[in-house]
Amino acid sequence: MVLLELFISFLKIGFTSFGGVSMVPLINSEMLSHGWMNAQEVSDIVAIAEMTPGPLGMNSSTFAGIRVAGIPGAIIAMLGILFPTLTIGFAAVVFFQKFRKSSIMKKMLYGIRPAGIGLVFATMFTLGLSNYMPDGAFDPVSIIIGVLIALLIWKKDTSVPKTIAIAAVMGLLLVR
Template structure:
């Protein structure tokens, strides 16, 4: 019964929050209302989840489920918090497949492409401003050289991304401060 309660609690959290820190008050409320944890224990779980790689909500669900009902609780809570996303993605995939050939969908997709390109360009511009300038606000020529070299290696020589990242890190140690 507790596994079903964990699943349902985290399923509600997944459906009613937007991920990240917005889940913390809901997790806190669910844990306290069921008497599964104290406020201090929830704070500890959130702190650990923040330090652990991966999404905060999934990490909190895993740690809280483990604390409440062991490994089975971790699985139950994790499935609960993931269920809303899985259901929405599955429904979107079905709808996309169903309407793929419709003229309306083709027009929508045609309109989305330039918007996506614009968003990518905006991200590149904002990252360029922060990644290729130093604390004084002037251009960091070492960082710019690494960026150009990485782009050439990726596009012209088709070097794998992990190799380019490693080379960029090594160059960054020597060319920038």
């Protein structure tokens, strides 16, 4: 039963998100609504999925699937997240010429882009609360790490892998 629920959950995520960070709120919602993880665990899964080579959706589904139902859960969750992409990709190949010049498709994308940005900001807020206020009060060490990493990215144009490594070292050194 859990494997079917995992497949359906990640199938929904695959069909209703647009890849990358836009999947995070949906993954968060599914994990919390089924009671498979708490917000901190979802945050940890997303952080690990971002550090691991490969697409965020694949990595998140794999880690979440393993957490919920072991190796079979990982396989089922991956199949769930991949099925929509493969289906839509195949359909796009078949109808590519028609979609490319469609004014309806252009109008749909015009509405979808701002919604994707809104999802990213909502995710930042939700994950920010769990990371910067884990016990209901601001965690100064987390805030310092977050600000320093943001400055490295904005001012020094530091790559994502380097910032992740720096943040991990800072966490090891600053958190007891």
